[in-house]
Structures are given as structure tokens and as C-alpha cells.
Amino acid sequence: MPSVIYDIKVKIFKAMQRLSVGFYSSKQTGSLMDRVMRDANNIYWFFVDGIPGIITEMTTVIGVLIMMFLMNAKLSLLVLFLAPVVFVLLFFGEKLFRNMHHKTWVYHAKVSSMVSDNIAGQREIKAFAKEDEEYDRFSKVSGDYKDAELKLALTEATVFPLAEVAILLLTVIVLGIGSMMVAKGESGMSTGTLLSYIVYLQMLTEPFDFLAWVSNWWSRCADSAQRVFEIVDAPAEITEKEDAVELRDFQGNIEITDLDFEYEPARPIIKAFNLKIRAGEMLGIVGKTGAGKSTIANLIARLYDPKKGSIRLDGIDLRDIRFDALRRNIGLVSQDIYLFMGSIADNIRYAKPDATMDEVIAAAKAASAHDFIMKLPDAYETYVGSGGQKLSGGEKQRISIARTIIQDPKILILDEATAAMDTETERNIQNSLSALKTGRTTLAIAHRLSTLRDADQLAVIEEGTLIEYGTFAELIEKKGAFYKLYEIQNEALKAAGILTDAASAADEDPEEE
Amino acid sequence: MNTNDITPNSLKTQYVTPSDCHFYQEKAGFLGAEIRGERHDRVILKRALPFQSPERYICITDVEKNELGIIEDVAAFSEEQQALIRGELSLRYFCPVITDILSIKEKMGHFYFDVKVGESKKSFTVKDISKNIRSHGKNVDITDIDGNRFRITDFDAIGAKSRRKLEPYIY
Numbered sequence: 289m290p291s292v293i294y295d296i297k298v299k300i301f302k303a304m305q306r307l308s309v310g311f312y313s314s315k316q317t318g319s320l321m322d323r324v325m326r327d328a329n330n331i332y333w334f335f336v337d338g339i340p341g342i343i344t345e346m347t348t349v350i351g352v353l354i355m356m357f358l359m360n361a362k363l364s365l366l367v368l369f370l371a372p373v374v375f376v377l378l379f380f381g382e383k384l385f386r387n388m389h390h391k392t393w394v395y396h397a398k399v400s401s402m403v404s405d406n407i408a409g410q411r412e413i414k415a416f417a418k419e420d421e422e423y424d425r426f427s428k429v430s431g432d433y434k435d436a437e438l439k440l441a442l443t444e445a446t447v448f449p450l451a452e453v454a455i456l457l458l459t460v461i462v463l464g465i466g467s468m469m470v471a472k473g474e475s476g477m478s479t480g481t482l483l484s485y486i487v488y489l490q491m492l493t494e495p496f497d498f499l500a501w502v503s504n505w506w507s508r509c510a511d512s513a514q515r516v517f518e519i520v521d522a523p524a525e526i527t528e529k530e531d532a533v534e535l536r537d538f539q540g541n542i543e544i545t546d547l548d549f550e551y552e553p554a555r556p557i558i559k560a561f562n563l564k565i566r567a568g569e570m571l572g573i574v575g576k577t578g579a580g581k582s583t584i585a586n587l588i589a590r591l592y593d594p595k596k597g598s599i600r601l602d603g604i605d606l607r608d609i610r611f612d613a614l615r616r617n618i619g620l621v622s623q624d625i626y627l628f629m630g631s632i633a634d635n636i637r638y639a640k641p642d643a644t645m646d647e648v649i650a651a652a653k654a655a656s657a658h659d660f661i662m663k664l665p666d667a668y669e670t671y672v673g674s675g676g677q678k679l680s681g682g683e684k685q686r687i688s689i690a691r692t693i694i695q696d697p698k699i700l701i702l703d704e705a706t707a708a709m710d711t712e713t714e715r716n717i718q719n720s721l722s723a724l725k726t727g728r729t730t731l732a733i734a735h736r737l738s739t740l741r742d743a744d745q746l747a748v749i750e751e752g753t754l755i756e757y758g759t760f761a762e763l764i765e766k767k768g769a770f771y772k773l774y775e776i777q778n779e780a781l782k783a784a785g786i787l788t789d790a791a792s793a794a795d796e797d798p799e800e801e
Numbered sequence: 802m803n804t805n806d807i808t809p810n811s812l813k814t815q816y817v818t819p820s821d822c823h824f825y826q827e828k829a830g831f832l833g834a835e836i837r838g839e840r841h842d843r844v845i846l847k848r849a850l851p852f853q854s855p856e857r858y859i860c861i862t863d864v865e866k867n868e869l870g871i872i873e874d875v876a877a878f879s880e881e882q883q884a885l886i887r888g889e890l891s892l893r894y895f896c897p898v899i900t901d902i903l904s905i906k907e908k909m910g911h912f913y914f915d916v917k918v919g920e921s922k923k924s925f926t927v928k929d930i931s932k933n934i935r936s937h938g939k940n941v942d943i944t945d946i947d948g949n950r951f952r953i954t955d956f957d958a959i960g961a962k963s964r965r966k967l968e969p970y971i972y
Contacts (some may be wrong), residue, residue, distance in 0.1 A: 633850070645858055649814050649871070658870070662860050667849045671935070679815065 300324050300519055304763055308525040310551070319397035321404070323519055327512035334509035338502050352491050359485050360477060361433045363462055363469075365490070370458055374496060377454075378503045379799040381447055386507035388440045393511065395433035402429055414695065418681075448500050455493045526593055532610040536619055539567035539728035540698040541603050542588060546597035549580075549587060549752075557583050558752040561597070565745075567698075570730040571574035572740030574773060575749035581733045582623075584749070585701045588731065589620050601699070619697030623704035625684045629673035632661055635687055639695035651694040656713060657686035682713055700725065702732040706739060714739070737774050747771065817861065817870035819878050824885045829890045834861060834888040836869050844869065846889045852937035855894075859886065896952045897923065899943070902963035905970070912970070914943070914953070924947065941971065 312320075316537040321763055406413065406422055413422055434530045449489035466482040547561040556662035557580045565571045573581045586592055588599055590606045599606045606614065619639075629633050636651055637643040643651075648668065652658040660683055670677045672687070679687070688692060706714040722742060733742050746763055748770045756768050817836055821863040824844075827833045832844040837858055841863050849871070851931035859872040872878070875886050912927045924946035927933050941953040953967075959968035 645850065645854070646814060646873075649858065653814060659866075662847055662849065662862075662868070663866070666851055667847060667856075667860075669850055669852050669937075670930070 292335060293328055296328040296331055298323055300328060300516055303520045303522065306518070306524045307522060309586070310525055311522065319401060319481070321400055321473060322393065322397045323515050327516050330508050330512035330708065331516065334505045338505045338509070340500055341498055345498045349492060349495045352488050354440050356485060359481055359609065363466060363485060366465065367462065375455060376566070377450065378499060381500065382503045382507045384443065385504045386511050388443060389508040389511045392433070392436045395429065395436045398429050399433050402426055413437070413785065444504060448497065452493060452497055453497055454491070459486060459489050464695030526590060528611045529608060532612055533604060533608055535601065535604070535617055536615040538698050541565070541567045541602050542699065543600040543603070547587070547594050547599065548596035549592065549594050550581060556752060557588070561752065561754055563747060565729055565731065567729055568727060569744040570725055570742060572746045573731065573733045573749060574737060574740065574746060574770065579749040580752040581749055582703050585703045585731060585733060587693060588699070589618050589701060590614055614697070617698045618701065619692040619695045619699070620701045621689050621692045621703065621705040623707055624680070625688045627673045627684055627687060630671070631669045632672055632687060633668040635672060636694055637692045638691050643694050645692055649692040652694050655686045655690035657683070657690050660686070682710065686713070690791060691771070695741055698728055700728050700730045702730065704733055704735065704771060707735065737777055750801070806851065810821070815868070815870045815875045819882065823869065824882050826885060832885060836861070841869060846893065848885065848890065851894060852940060852942070855890070859890070863925070876927050899951050899953045899959070901967045902958060905966050918951070931972045932972070934970050936971050941967070
């Protein structure tokens, strides 16, 4: 039987892996955790304790009723006449409990989400001195959960004894009518028979009591099952076609045609976007925050599907390519880094579990991560991720770059990959990445425009539209949007004393360098 | 993939072999090495995989922590050289070995260990056990509140009583 709960949990988890990124951004962590852990348990306990109990108790009821009919058919018909009342009570009880269980679950999920949110945001909470407010917020939600639980418990404590009261009332009625039958001297009804009959009737108390509980269990189980199926049956937004193709002799050409995309209906992020990136070229994407740069990266990695238009790799629509071929050939280094629980070596070889230690070290060196890893007491076996060794943003980013390097993809997407690093580390990684770019199509998104100096072409995006395209020198000469951005950054750097006028002048004429 | 092929020379993994690396003990007792004709009178050895492969991927650095090379496998070196390498490593990775666990008591989230290290008794405190008690195969490493590390070299070999005491805390 424990395999049932294992199966349910594994099924939910597997279904969750199938679902696209969009699904996760629309759900609270706590609610998803509850589905895997709590709902699976609710279903399990109904089947483990409820179903066998129903079989046992129903057998008792049938046996007892047969005996009662054999003893006195008239009285037994009266008992059966009252049975529908019990079933009606059970039916309404189930509905009532289901609503209550659902409410309790919602509050429990809220409490779980709040705890996980609070843990993840501890730095911000402390920085803004919001401990008391957070406590108040938690107290409120936790109080709502307590109230819902209390209401449920109170209703259970009120409704279930009613089943027992019904049986007791029935006993009183049967005792009254039976006594009259004994007094009248009806055939087959003696005092002894009546007492035996009452004992049998009493034997029905426990099964009816149990049935009332089962209706409660069932309502909880049905409520949980509904949520489980919501995930198991949820259609994945990003699916693999049955006749999806492999990428053979993949060169790395990317062609984006008439691309439209929106995360939410009627709020377009990318509009009529067209772009061609030749194999082996490096394209830098620049633009203000919220311009849609990362969305382009997400669409090329097929984390989302376009609303209109297409993205083609070597002339093949992304939607026609097999997932494994796509993931193997596209490496994404994002600004949001996630390290899994495990050793640093395990995290580096995440994309290639069979990578040798030589490859792991080589990738770490290429990502300028080897030196800081070797300074840790357990080196490559240092535990990171949740509950592990604390690493700085830059250190985490270098591990994530090593992870992508080991994947050896044909298309490399660097989404603000070096944003969390100091200038020296960034330069080291830029050097490594320059070498890695050879033979790969690279898409680099960066706010620091100087990091895109090596790009073959630059695309400037504004509100989801491509407004400028060309080489660094061409765009500077054009004195358009890119030039403006560049000027603003230079002014800021000059004000901070990082850039001198001479350096700035040299930058503006890169052809002469 | 062979990342070595696409990595710039400066970032390539520089493995040392017995032919281009010779260790020696200098007068003051420090470990020195002559690597590719260059003499370094004091080198530091560090394990890249201290638990899984303590005898493989040993990183050699100078006192400035500049990497001089990596020993891929200690076994590739002569007996005499191996002894020098192991001697240095045993100093760096010195770790008292627990032979018996006498008691583990929990108080306010702190775990008070009374153990036997060889023939002597030792007491230490561990906080955050999920992070500070780690098992690697048969080895169990315990890091106390001051950062000192203790090791059980073979968890199956310590007595059943000791195993029962520690088992609930191994994640």
C-alpha cells in the first residue's frame, strides 16, 4: 500500500516536470508543495483506511440486516424505511464537508506559501525592518487557517454524533413497537427475541458511525483528487510534436520572423519582431529594462511558444524540433541563478551527468570558478543549494556558466550572465566566453554596453520592437537609440570616476582602436 | 565534449606527471616541488574531491595560492613521492577518527556529542545537524560548532549501539 502514495506523488511530480515555465509563474510554491505532499496523503489514507473499512462495515450491515429480517420482517421493514434518511444526511454532509475541506486547504496552502516566501525574502525583511509586519501578516493567515480547522472540527463533532443519535432514536422506536408486539402476543415475538433484535440493531451503530466518517474522508479525498488531477491532467503549453525532428549537422542559424508574444492576454511584450543570426555569430541585444530582451532569449530556448510568427533554427521551426535536441543545443546562462542541492561538481555536471572530473575542472576553469572552488574546505564536494555553503552571487553565476560550458551547446544565450560580477571577474569570464564563442552562435543580453563590444551585430529593442540593428561602430555613428544609451552609461561611469574622458573618446571611435 | 580543446591555454587544466614534477622535503620540513623545471620551496596540496577521490585530483599551489598544476592520480608517482604527497595531505586533512559514540543529547537545537576518539574521550557540540553531519559512502563526517571535523571511517564497523545513536541524524 505505501506504493500507492509513492505512485501518486511520483505522478504529480512527473506531471509538474512536463508543465511549462508559465505554469509555475502563475502558482504559489506553497500550493504546489501541498499538492505533492498533503493531497497525495489524503488520497492515500482514504484508500488505505477508508475502502477496507467500508467493505468490513458493509458486510456487517448486510449480515445484521439478514439476521434482523429472519427474526422479524415487519420491524426490519421499519428500520429499512428510515435508512434513506441516513443516506440523505450523508449526502448533504459530504457536500458540506467538501467545501470546508477545500477552504481549509486554501488556508493551509496560503500558510505554506507565506512561510516559503518569508524564508526566501529574509534578507529584504531584515533590510526593511519588516519583521513585525511579517509576523502580523502570518498571524492573520495562520489565524484564518486555525478558524477554518476549528469550524471543520466543530462541524465534525456536531454531525457525527447525529448518526449515533439516529440509531438510538431508531432503537427507542423499535423497542416501543416491539414491546407492543410482545404484549399483543404476536407470533414469533417473545421478550427474548425482542432483546436479541435490539442487540442486532445496536450492532448497526458502529457501521453507520463509520459511514458518516467515511463521507467526511471521501469529501477530503475528492477535494484533494480534484487538485491532483488539475496538475496531472493539465495540458502542457509547450509540447513536443509526435513527428518532431532531430537536429542533424546543426549549424546554429537562428531566424525570427514576425514574432508576437504576450505573457498575459492583450499585453503584448514582443511585436512583429524580425531578426537573423548567422551560425557562429555573436548578437548583442540591448534595450531598457522591460524592453523584452529576456523574453527573446526565453522564446529561442522554447520556454514559451510565440503567439504569432516563428523562430527557426537552421530553417526548422522550433516547434518541430525534438525537446532533447533543442535542450542539448541551446545553453542558457540566466541572470536568475539556481543551484540544486548537492555538491558543486554535481551542479556543474547537471547538463551532462556522465562528465568526467577532467571536464568538470576544465569547465570550472573556463568559467573562472576553479580558484574559488579550491579555496572552499571541501572543494568540488562542497554542498551548495538549499542548506548548503553560502556563495556570493558572482560565485553562483560562475558555477552556472561552468554548467553551461560543460553542456557544450551550439547556441549560447547569455542573459545578463556577468551582471553580478566585479569588473575583474567579469573580464576573466568575458575572456573565457570569447574563446567559447568560437564556433557557436551567441546571443548576449547585457546592460553594460561595454561587454557587448565583441558582438558581431547589435540589436536594440524598445517595447518589444527591433528599432536598431548593426555593428557597434555603425550604431555609434548612427547616433540613434543605441548611441543615447551608450552616452547615458558613459556619463554615469564618468560621474562615478570609472571612465575618463580620454577612454570615453576612444570608445566612441572603436574603428580606430 | 572536451572542454580542454575550447579553453584558452591559460585556463587549461595543467596536470603534472612524475616526469615533470618532483616533490621534496626542504630543510624546514615544508613540502617543495620542482614543476616543469621551476623550483618551489613551499607548495600546498589540496584535494578537489576530498571524500570521493582523496587520492586523485590533488591541486598544487604555491603560498600565494597560484595554481602550479594538478596531480591526476597519486598512484602514478613513485612510492617515495607518494609518501611525501600523502604526508602533506595527512597534515592538511588531519581529522580525528571517532571509534565509538557514547551519547548524543539534544538541547535547544544543539547536539552534544560524547564520543571516543581512539582510547580517549572527546565531547563536542554540533549545530544544524542536517548541514554538519554528512555521509559519503561508509564515511560520516561531523563538523562541530567551532568548525572542527571528526570522522567515522566505516559507519558499519562502529558498534550497533553507536550506529543507532547517530542514524536518526544522518540525512
